[in-house]
Amino acid sequence: MVAQTAVLLGDDLLAWLVLALGGALAVGNAVALVRPPARTKPGELERAPVARSLVMGGAGLVAATWALASLVAA
Numbered sequence: 103m104v105a106q107t108a109v110l111l112g113d114d115l116l117a118w119l120v121l122a123l124g125g126a127l128a129v130g131n132a133v134a135l136v137r138p139p140a141r142t143k144p145g146e147l148e149r150a151p152v153a154r155s156l157v158m159g160g161a162g163l164v165a166a167t168w169a170l171a172s173l174v175a176a
Contacts, residue, residue, distance in 0.1 A: 114176055121169035127162025131155040 109115065134150040142148055 114173055117169045117172045117176070120165050121173065124162045124165030124167075124169060128159050128166055129162075131159035131162065135159075 131150070132155075135152065135155050138149045139146075
């Protein structure tokens with residue numbers, strides 16, 4: 103007989119982690135573009151770099167979408 107053990111968040115732990123990290127990456131970069139800081143400290147950028155933020159936000163969106171599709175299909 104094989105003993106059954108409970109796994110944290112089931113067998114889909116990796117998909118849940120990718121969903122969380124991808125969503126955070128997408129939302130964080132979108133907020134950085136939409137709402138730049140009111141005051142900046144010396145040496146800081148006034149705005150987030152647009153190209154880098156769009157690429158990283160897109161990568162996060164792809165990862166979150168892929169993870170959500172994996173969870174729905176499972």
